[in-house]
Amino acid sequence: MATSPPSDGIPVPANLRLPDAAASGERGEAALVAAAQEGDVRAFEALVSAHEQKILRVLRFLGVPVSDREDVAQEVFVRVFRHLGGFRRGRPFGAWVYRITVNAAHDWRLRFGGTLEEVPWNDEAARIPGAGTDPDLARRLVAGLAALTERERAVFVLRELEGLDTADVARALGITSITVRRHLGLARDRLRRLLEDEKKIPGR
């Protein structure tokens, strides 16, 4: 899984005029956000390209099944566009997108009545080809995420799988750093126990 910062390698539309030094990295993203705030759909399309993998990956880890994932991702991007005017320049855009993604996953769960435990994780776990150094452990971890509460799961996904620091997770979820650490501890303990006892993992 690619874990590079979301601001790297952002494609810039050919017709978008940007200062040369700002055509890549965070400054490039800031320029794209600014252009999109002014209604430049091409700039927004570049932001979609930069963040689509991250959003789909987070939605998967948050329990949105593949059948609904693109629909929820669409909703995420439309919300991003709709609320761009309220985004304060200079703030971390990635954390803001994470927050919208987590909220959209929550709304999806409310709308369709699904609970974390009811999400069919077997097919999700099977979709991890190779799964790096230890495929079995990786599959068991994905399956074990379903045993966490919604908050624990969001904290664990953003902190451990997406690699955000505690402050960014707190910002993305609108909670304090202390709460992040508490939920992370609970999630890790529960997953550790599940990984030790394979029979407890839901869906297996």
Place this chain on the structure above:
Amino acid sequence: MQRHPNLERAVRALREAEAPETLSPAARAAILRRVAEPGEARGPLAVLFPTSWRLALAGALPLALALTVVVLAARGGTGTPTPEDPIARKVDGRVIFEVAAGSTVTKSAVPFAFDDRHAVRVANGRYADRVGSGPNLVFYRIE
């Protein structure tokens, strides 16, 4: 924080897994179509002012309205009202215009969009209207 070797291995394995998902062309097109819809167009106010500022400005509108009435009252507090120079006062939650007898007053929430069907002819030279407490601007045309 306590170390969990199995969990750390599992996290590492999952992060190394090569399973990037991307949007289908249809989904991408649907997003761009939706954001290009007229209802999704980003208005200049939304771009110029963040949410907190927009809320603050909206909250200031009643104050601006009251100030406008006071300024008008100060300007026209003496002399005889004419259609070009009406007198306005705010009294007990009402705005009162003193206009030339026979004038017509038309009220609208939108500037330059007055509906003549709702014009009120002021025979006695006084027109009163209630001032709402919400963040609404009301425009009056006096002819």
